[in-house]
Amino acid sequence: MSKFPEHIAIEKSHPTAVLDWHEQFGDRTLIVEAKQLVDVMTILRDAFGYNMLVDLTAVDYMPRRPRFEMVYHLMNVDSHTRLRVKVQLEESHPRIATLIPLYPIADWLEREVWDMFGIKFEGHTNLKRLMLYEEFEGHPLRKDYPKTKRQPLIGPQN
Amino acid sequence: MSEVETLSAVTPALPPDEPEFQQKEMLLNVGPAHPAMHGIIRIQTKLEGELVVESDVEIGYLHRAFEKSCEESTWNQAIIYTDRLNYVSAAINNIGYCMAVEKLLGIELPPRGQYIRVLMSEISRIGDHLTCIGASAMELGGFTVFLYMIKGREYCWELIEEYCGARVTTAAARVGGMPYDLPEGFLDKCLWVVKEVREILRECDILLTNNRIFVERMENVGVMSAERAIAWGWTGPCLRGSGVAYDVRKDFPYLVYDQLDWEVPVGRRGDNLDRYLVRMEEMEQSCRIIEQCVAKLPGGPINCSEKTVVLPDKKDTYGNIEGLMNHFKLIMYGHGIRVPAGECYFPVEAANGELGFYLVSHPDEHSKDGCNDRAWRVRCRPPCLNMVASLPETINNYMIADIVPTFGSVNMIGGELDR
Numbered sequence: 123m124s125k126f127p128e129h130i131a132i133e134k135s136h137p138t139a140v141l142d143w144h145e146q147f148g149d150r151t152l153i154v155e156a157k158q159l160v161d162v163m164t165i166l167r168d169a170f171g172y173n174m175l176v177d178l179t180a181v182d183y184m185p186r187r188p189r190f191e192m193v194y195h196l197m198n199v200d201s202h203t204r205l206r207v208k209v210q211l212e213e214s215h216p217r218i219a220t221l222i223p224l225y226p227i228a229d230w231l232e233r234e235v236w237d238m239f240g241i242k243f244e245g246h247t248n249l250k251r252l253m254l255y256e257e258f259e260g261h262p263l264r265k266d267y268p269k270t271k272r273q274p275l276i277g278p279q280n
Numbered sequence: 281m282s283e284v285e286t287l288s289a290v291t292p293a294l295p296p297d298e299p300e301f302q303q304k305e306m307l308l309n310v311g312p313a314h315p316a317m318h319g320i321i322r323i324q325t326k327l328e329g330e331l332v333v334e335s336d337v338e339i340g341y342l343h344r345a346f347e348k349s350c351e352e353s354t355w356n357q358a359i360i361y362t363d364r365l366n367y368v369s370a371a372i373n374n375i376g377y378c379m380a381v382e383k384l385l386g387i388e389l390p391p392r393g394q395y396i397r398v399l400m401s402e403i404s405r406i407g408d409h410l411t412c413i414g415a416s417a418m419e420l421g422g423f424t425v426f427l428y429m430i431k432g433r434e435y436c437w438e439l440i441e442e443y444c445g446a447r448v449t450t451a452a453a454r455v456g457g458m459p460y461d462l463p464e465g466f467l468d469k470c471l472w473v474v475k476e477v478r479e480i481l482r483e484c485d486i487l488l489t490n491n492r493i494f495v496e497r498m499e500n501v502g503v504m505s506a507e508r509a510i511a512w513g514w515t516g517p518c519l520r521g522s523g524v525a526y527d528v529r530k531d532f533p534y535l536v537y538d539q540l541d542w543e544v545p546v547g548r549r550g551d552n553l554d555r556y557l558v559r560m561e562e563m564e565q566s567c568r569i570i571e572q573c574v575a576k577l578p579g580g581p582i583n584c585s586e587k588t589v590v591l592p593d594k595k596d597t598y599g600n601i602e603g604l605m606n607h608f609k610l611i612m613y614g615h616g617i618r619v620p621a622g623e624c625y626f627p628v629e630a631a632n633g634e635l636g637f638y639l640v641s642h643p644d645e646h647s648k649d650g651c652n653d654r655a656w657r658v659r660c661r662p663p664c665l666n667m668v669a670s671l672p673e674t675i676n677n678y679m680i681a682d683i684v685p686t687f688g689s690v691n692m693i694g695g696e697l698d699r
Contacts (some may be wrong), residue, residue: 147383147624173510177625177661182638193638195661196623199510199524202531206625227513230669238347253698255341264346269345269352 126150128205141210151206152245160207160219169225172196172205175225178232180239184265190241191212194221213251217242238263286496304328309682312341316419316684320694323683328680335672339698346699350658355381355455358658363449365660365696368411369404369631371440373696374453377658380637381455381641385589386617393458393582394535399470399573400443400452401535401628404565406477407436408513408631409559409566416556416688417488420497422687425484432480435473438523439457456590457583467574474567481563489557494574502674505550512670516633516663517558518690522550528629538571553623555689563645569632589617618651632691633663663697 125133128172129152138273139158144151150203166172172179177195190211195205195263220243221228232243234250240261251258257275260267303477306327311317320341343416350358375397385578394496410639414429437447442463444452452459505515509522519526527544529537545561547554560571583590591610596603609615619641627636643654645650667690674690675683 141658146622147386149623149625175514176513176627176634177636177638177659179638179659181657185655193659195638196638199526202526204625225513226511227666227669230665245316251340255340262345263351269348 123163126152126205128152128166128170131169132162134163135165139257141235145211149206151208153208153210156209156211159192159207160221160224162207162219163196164187166196166207167206170205171198172203174226175221175231176201176204176227178221178235180235180241182239182263184213187213190216190239191220192235192241211241215242216240217244219243220245222246237261242262243262299460301661310680310683311435312448313629316687318415318692318694320698321668321692323675324685325544325580325675325680327680327685330681332676332678332680332683333616335675337668337671340666342694342698344371346660347658354654358655359453359455360449361453362660363451364424365662365699366408366632366635366664366693367632367695368693369401370448370450370453371400371404372628372630373635374451376628376630376635377637378379378453378455379628380624380639383618383623383624383626384639384641385586385587385617387456387584387589389457389584389668390581391536391578392461392580393584395573396458396462396582397453398535398537398540399570399577400440402452402472402569403436403473403660405440405631407433407510407564409563410436410477410480410689412490412631412688413484413556413559416557416685417484417494419684420494420689421490422494423489428480428487432477435476439466439469441471442469442624454583454651455585456591459583462577466576471575474570478567482562485560489560495553497682497685498550498556498689500549500621501552501678501682502689503549503551504674505669506516508673509550512673513666514670515666516631517562518555518667519633520545521547521558521689522553523548528627528634533625534628536624538568539576540569540604542568542572550683552689573656611651614646614653616653618649619655620651627661630663630696632667632696633695634661635696636661643675648669660692660696660699662699664692664697666691668697 124143129143132139136158139155139162140152142153174197179193181191188210192209194207232246235241235252236249236252308325310323312320312322322338324336326331346361350362359374363370365373403507410433414426420427440450441447444450451642504522506522506524509519514637521548525544525546530544543560549556571668587606592603592606597607621641621643624641625636625638627634636657639655640657641652643652674686
């Protein structure tokens with residue numbers, strides 16, 4: 123499959139940034155190296171007009187390695203083109219740079235991912251749980267968190 | 281003796297360095313039990329007099345593990361969880377989720393099924409907008425409007441009830457089809473409801489749009505520029521109120537929206553009044569869509585013919601062995617709808633904006649065919665989260681009383697916000 127125009131432009135300045143690309147059901151996807159994510163996102167926003175971060179989430183592919191995948195959905199609101207950017211993260215100390223300087227909405231979405239998956243965002247100044255409470259133990263959307271697990275503050279099932 | 285001197289004699293002189301009286305700022309919690317916060321959100325504000333100088337929004341009071349529950353249930357079982365996202369327009373959530381699964385399966389509904397979905401979506405959208413504006417108007421003292429609009433919403437919900445038996449928890453879609461065909465006389469009732477809704481809109485337009493009290497509290501309050509709105513990921517009526525004509529139904533057409541004649545209203549200033557006006561006009565456009573659907577509704581099947589996805593007719597299930605086997609293959613544990621490995625994102629235009637489902641199907645260790653009978657990951661992109669996340673930008677530097685109309689125009693729905 124031929125490369126996307128975004129891919130070709132990124133390769134000019136960051137030859138090792140894009141690890142893979144594919145198109146499935148019409149959704150174009152770039153898989154990017156974690157260290158160069160912010161650079162890639164800056165190019166996509168400034169040169170290609172992807173001015174909206176539609177969604178930011180993670181997927182836990184346990185027991186596959188690398189275990190986690192960050193998924194960013196971008197959209198150019200003027201030309202109505204979409205692009206998905208994915209980053210793969212290792213299981214031990216998953217961390218990635220924050221996107222708050224580029225998209226303010228990343229603040230809450232990254233807090234949600236920290237809450238649910240325990241992925242840390244470097245540079246995020248207010249990385250606390252978004253949905254759950256501070257005393258909650260574990261990160262519930264990880265595949266090794268059982269649905270029936272009880273929390274200490276909830277107490278045993280009667 | 282002058283009057284001033286008398287007063288100072290009565291009031292004891294305060295020491296000027298008393299910290300309590302030098303304090304200019306005050307911290308005030310709005311919610312979670314404040315009626316205008318609709319139950320489940322807390323805004324910590326820092327006030328200077330009545331001016332909000334800083335605010336922090338806290339959510340999560342209604343978190344019910346929607347995504348985890350969907351990942352633990354089969355593709356069709358997850359539909360009932362989607363009812364509980366935006367519970368005012370549940371049918372749109374059902375349809376959005378089912379269309380995302382259909383995108384993974386690569387199937388499409390026959391025309392009649394698609395028209396019924398459009399019909400259900402637009403009836404739900406009218407109900408949602410009526411609730412939003414009615415509640416906003418009530419919070420500003422317009423209780424009459426609330427009663428009129430809730431009456432209109434009741435007409436819409438009665439239509440939904442007639443179709444699927446429930447007003448709120450609709451489950452009004454299935455993967456690969458619709459649960460029922462339209463009941464007898466449904467189309468005539470649709471037209472009657474459209475007529476009634478138009479009458480309500482006309483009345484409320486007279487009551488609100490030129491009402492000085494209402495307009496002065498809405499105009500130039502909660503202003504969001506188009507550029508900032510896009511950066512915050514706003515969609516739906518709020519983004520269109522800021523002047524960006526982005527509508528998923530027009531720009532990424534799904535179902536039969538591209539075959540219908542309707543328009544996307546946009547605002548100019550991006551304030552509360554524009555968001556109100558956009559919603560009012562959108563209801564009129566939804567009425568137009570419903571009328572065209574009623575006129576154009578084709579005959580034929582409502583479900584796609586894929587036997588591995590859609591349950592057979594009841595007469596086949598009870599009448600012949602093939603139908604019975606087909607039925608059991610679809611509902612037995614570990615069988616069900618087998619979705620091949622893959623991922624997709626599918627957006628629909630919900631009442632608050634772009635409702636997107638990012639689904640991942642990934643075979644687990646028990647899978648022998650590389651498929652899975654349940655989602656590996658169900659991510660719901662809730663449209664109102666972006667507007668709530670950016671609340672500090674729309675309520676800071678306005679009066680504390682302006683929080684109420686601004687928050688009302690966001691149409692925060694706890695079910696989809698907290699999931």
